[in-house]
Amino acid sequence: MTRRASASSHKVVASIDATQIADTQIEADSRLRYRVIHDRLKSAIAVGAIVPGLVLLEGPVARLFGTSRVPVRKAFEMLHAGGLLHTFEGRGYLVAQADGGVPEPLRVRLSEETLGFDRRPEPLSIPSTSERILDSLEAAISLAIVFGHFRIDESEAAEGFGVSRGTVREALNRLRDRGLVEKSAYSHWLCGPLTARAVAQDYELRGLLEPAALVASGPLLGALVLKEALADVERAIADPDSVDAGELHRLETTLHDTFLSRAPNGKLLAAIGHAHMPLIVNHAFYDAFQLHPDKGTLVEHRGVIESLIRREYRKAADALAEHLHNGQVRTRQRLKVLAVLPDPELPGYLQRVA
Structure with missing residues (x-):
C-alpha cells in the first residue's frame, strides 16, 4: 500500500449541515429512489432472476416500487448505459442476455415474480x-x-x-x-x-x-x-x-x-x-x-x-x-x-x- 498524506495531517469530517440537508432533501430523495431501483433490478438481472428479453415499462415498475415514473426512468437509463437493457422498436426496454446480446422481446404482465422478487417490494421510503x-x-x-x-x-x-x-x-x-x-x-x-x-x-x-x-x-x-x-x-x-x-x-x-x-x-x-x-x-x-x-x-x-x-x-x-x-x-x-x-x-x- 502507498500513502499520499501523513497520518498527522488526517482529519475526520463527521458533521452535517442541517440547513443544507433541508435545502437538498427533495433532490436527495429522488437520487436515493432511482439508485435503489437501479441496484435491485441490476442484482436481479445479474443472478438471472429476470429473464432475458423481458420488456420493462416505466408505469408497471413504478407501481411495484410504490414511486413515480421519474426515478424509474433514471434507473432504466443507467441500466441501459451499463449494457443490461436494450432499446427496441417498441415501448420500454428489454433485458439483455448474459453475453450482452439482444433477445426477442418477451411481453408479459410485470409482477414481483417476473422482476425476480420473492414478494412485492416495499414502497421506497425516505431514509x-x-x-x-x-x-x-x-x-x-x-x-x-x-x-x-x-x-x-x-x-x-x-x-x-x-x-x-x-x-x-x-x-x-x-x-x-x-x-x-x-x-x-x-x-x-x-x-x-x-x-x-x-x-x-x-x-x-x-x-x-x-x-x-x-x-x-x-x-x-x-x-x-x-x-x-x-x-x-x-x-x-x-x-x-x-x-x-x-x-x-x-x-x-x-x-x-x-x-x-x-x-x-x-x-x-x-x-x-x-x-x-x-x-x-x-x-x-x-x-x-x-x-x-x-x-x-x-x-x-x-x-x-x-x-x-x-x-x-x-x-x-x-x-x-x-x-x-x-x-x-x-x-x-x-x-x-x-x-x-x-x-x-x-x-x-x-x-x-x-
Whole structure:
C-alpha cells in the first residue's frame, strides 16, 4: 500500500449541515429512489432472476416500487448505459442476455415474480435522519477504535450533526447491532479498543464460514455479475494507485458479501456479517490515510473470481481462505504501524477513556 498524506495531517469530517440537508432533501430523495431501483433490478438481472428479453415499462415498475415514473426512468437509463437493457422498436426496454446480446422481446404482465422478487417490494421510503448520519458516525468510530478506547457523547454528537439525541441514539443502536459499539452498565456508549486478539478471532470465524458460504452461493451467481467483478479487479490491478478507499471497499464487499449472498443458510450469512469488523475498520483506515491497495491483495481477488467463472467452487473457496489468511496478517501488521503513529484528529463527541 502507498500513502499520499501523513497520518498527522488526517482529519475526520463527521458533521452535517442541517440547513443544507433541508435545502437538498427533495433532490436527495429522488437520487436515493432511482439508485435503489437501479441496484435491485441490476442484482436481479445479474443472478438471472429476470429473464432475458423481458420488456420493462416505466408505469408497471413504478407501481411495484410504490414511486413515480421519474426515478424509474433514471434507473432504466443507467441500466441501459451499463449494457443490461436494450432499446427496441417498441415501448420500454428489454433485458439483455448474459453475453450482452439482444433477445426477442418477451411481453408479459410485470409482477414481483417476473422482476425476480420473492414478494412485492416495499414502497421506497425516505431514509431517516439517523440513516443519513450513519456513514459519518461509522467512519469516525471505526478509525477511533484502532487508536484506543472511547466514550461517545450523545449530546455532543447531536450538536455536531445538527440532529436530536434520539436520532444519534438510533444510529448508535444500528452500530451496536454491527458490533461496533456497546453500552456500559451506566448507559454510556463505548467503542474500542480494537485488539490483535479481536482481529484474529474475527478472521478465524470468517476463515471457517466464508469458504463454506461461497461453495453454496457460487453455483447460483450469474455470469454477468462475475464478468463485471473480474473486469473491475483487472482495472484495479492495472493501476492500483487509482483505487481509493471507496473503490477498495466496493471490491471487498463484492468478494465477501455479494459472492456469498446466494447461500441459502441465512444464519450462516448473519454469523459472517457479525465478523466483518476488520472490513469496516480497514475501510476507515484506507480512507483516513488516503492509501491504495497493494497489487497482491487484488491478485488474490482475481484468483477467487476466475475459479468461480470456471465453476471450480472448491478451488474458489480455497483461494478465498488463503486471501483471508493473508488479510489477517496484513491487518495485524497495520495495527502495529498504527500503534506508533500520532492519534488522528477525531470529532469532539469521541472522548478517550483513560
